[in-house]
Amino acid sequence: MLELSTLVAGATGEAGLAVLLTLARLSGLLLVVSPIGAALPGTLRVALCLVLAVCLARTPVPGAEHLLADPWRLAGAAVSEFGLGAVLSLGINIGFAVFTTAGRLLDIQIGFGMGQVLDPVTRQQMPVLTGIFRQLALVAFFSGTAFASFLIGFARGLDLIPVGQAWLPGAAVAAAVTAFGGMFSLGFAMAxxxxxxxxxxxxxxxxxxxxxxxxxxxxxxxxxxxxxxxxALALWIGSADALVARAFQLGFDVWSGVLH
Incomplete structure (x- = not known):
């Protein structure tokens, strides 16, 4: 009976550890700099992270017994997962930056760059079309297949790099540099x-x-x-579906470079 209780306690502790480390990765992805997180109220962001962490957590966790026995090692693993989530958030930011680049270019060319409006999401002053493009990007992300790809890609990443396992930042740098070049070319193509x-x-x-x-x-x-x-923008934007999809795919290409 004592052995069964010990086994149950160990399994419960490992499941909680998996949820905790998954939550750390999600926090880096949604709570820091991601436009997806910035578009949601703080309470909803926290609730979304908790629900997704519980639903997507994977067991067993590599080296779970060592992590549970050493608080410092556990803290280091949580920081590592948070960093991985922040790198994944960089990929999403690059995808959304395509729309910002296109909006900035058009604002300068049309003349809206002389006027600034307050963006309620970022609480920053920005030209009219830049703010509109940012909002259109959020609508396209949540109303299309990009959000489903986001969830599937994150779940797949938990299989490729389990929580608690080390990851290589060098691959992230190479993928991000490639994506930055595509960001400017796609932004110009959109405008x-x-x-x-x-x-x-x-x-x-x-x-x-x-x-x-x-x-x-x-x-x-x-x-x-x-x-x-x-x-011209009103006539063109309706036929830019392929560029919109490619912009989001650019962010997921960073994920592919990191989660390999």
Whole structure:
């Protein structure tokens, strides 16, 4: 009977350890810098982390008996898991940064860069289109297949790198550097059709200014670029599904480089 009680206590302790370390990895992913976590209230973020940790925790935990016996080793394992979650969050940030890059580029070209609005999510001042692109990215993430891929990828990562096991940060650096290059190219591709329209308008305004120097091109150009750029963006954004999916896939490519 005593042996059975000891076995049950050990199994319960290992299950709790698995939940604790999974929670540490999720905390680094959702509570720190991820746009997914920033879009949710603090209480909901904590509740989501707890529910996901309980549902996704894996046993057995490698070296569980040593971790349970040594609090310092357990603390080190929790910090390592938190760091891994933060690296995974970097991948998600890169995916969302594609939309921010496109929004910044369009704000400068259209002229919205001169005005700033308060983003209630990040509580920072940002141009109009940048804030709109960030909100559209969140809507696309949760309404499409990206959120399901996020959950599946995290669960798969628990199988590839079990909690409590060491991981190599060098692979994360290589994957992040590659993703950073793709971030700028995808951001420009997302804004490219609108930028081409605005370049044509700039060319037309230059021709008019050359032939009619008495006209105020600044007063004429800004409203014209705002109307034309907004109309071009409205026509283009509906057909950008492939670029949106590729932007989120760029973040998951970082995960593939880390969780291998």
């Amino acid at each position: 490219a059709p609108v930028v081409v329209v605005l370049m044509l308008i700039e060319f037309a305004l230059g021709v008019i200014a050359r032939n009619l120097p008495q006209m105020n091109m600044f007063a004429l150009g800004i409203p014209l670029k705002v109307v034309a750029g907004t109309a």
